[in-house]
Amino acid sequence: MGICLSTAGVCISTADDVVNDFLDRQSLFYEESKRAREHLQKKNAAANNDDYNAIHVNSILQSGLTPIYPTLPDAARKHGCRNVYDGDTLTLEDDARVRLMGIDTPELKERQPFALEAKEYTKKYCYGKDVWLTFGEIGGSENEKNKDHYGRLLAFIWVPLGDDSGSRGGTNGGKSPPRQSTSNPSQWLCINEGLVASGLAHAYSPSNSKKVHNHDKLLGLQRLARVHKRGQWETFKDYNVIVTPNGSAFHKCKNGKSTTSDCKHLSRSKNLSILSASDVYDKGMHPCRNCFG
Structure with missing residues (x-):
């Protein structure tokens, strides 16, 4: 009877693996070796993910679509953030509810994928800190044109990037977390754009006639997030x-x-x-x- 050498090779290789695994298990250092291998696998996976993140960030920077700015818009108004409800909704210290303009994040109530991640992104930069608001209409927060039909302020949220300088005056009667601010920031993040760039929000306009001023930029950031499979685009087909x-x-x-x-x-x-x-x-x-x- 003839023997298929290629098949025999596979069988011998498989047998070797079984024998080696058996010998490994008899070793006094098996558990330590196993943990070391698992640690190395996780480390390599994290490194690959970091490389992938770097590629995405470089693509954004090279495209000129970065959500990070060297200066704060002149019309920006400072407020304290008391609570973050979800990725695109937060509450100020004066109890005003804010809805982020030009974007839509996954819904928490419907348990949509990446809803928690979107909330954590906004919470990381806004909760318990000073934030700056700009609006689509001139006149600031008192202008009714800057509100939606729920009475929420429609705004862009800006936060300084840098080291926090510490607490900013207590908890506002127990209702608010400790406030934090940044001294002399040289960079400002637009949260609305950052969420889209991270794949945690879609660019959104309620109608074709109500597009925000940076609508095209949001679409560009969204396209890059989809190409690089960031956030909710990770499994997009x-x-x-x-x-x-x-x-x-x-x-x-x-x-x-x-x-x-x-x-x-x-x-x-x-x-x-x-x-x-x-x-x-x-x-x-x-x-x-x-x-x-």
Whole structure:
């Protein structure tokens, strides 16, 4: 009977592995060796992740789309942040609720993926600290045009980057965490843009006529996050969606290949089209909340 040398080689190699593993287990240092191997694997994985992060950051910097600025906008107003509700909503020390403009983060109530990560990002930079707000309309926080239909302020949030200089005056009657600030910051982070750059938010406009001034920049940051699979784009696989001629939202296809949909918002719509999700995201459209939750 003939013997397949290639198959025999595989069998011998497998047998060697089994024998070596058995001998390893008899060693007095097996557990220590095992822990050392696991530690090395984790270290290599972390190093690879750091390299990947560096590639993403370099791509942002080279594109000129960085969310970090050398100076604070002149119109910015300082407030203390008392609480962070989720990735795109926080509360100031005067109890005013703020909704971050131009973006939409995953919903905590619906337990959407990366909702907690988005909240932790905003909390890291804002909770218990001084933050600076700018608005889409002139007139500051007293202007009703700077509020949504829930009465929340619509704003961009800016925070200084650097070493914290410590507490800023207690807890405001037990309601607020210790305040922290930064002395003479040379860099300022726009939280709205930072969330999108990290893949923790989508660029968002409620309608085609209500786009924020940096809408194109947000789309660029979103595209880079998708290309580098950051945050919620980590497992993104393209799919077909339904769009209307003038709508700002896209809708779920019933079978992925036709304009048939169960969405109530499309019941009277005509001239529907099918596009890829990546295309509509690049156009600045957002998921229909009725279809996608």
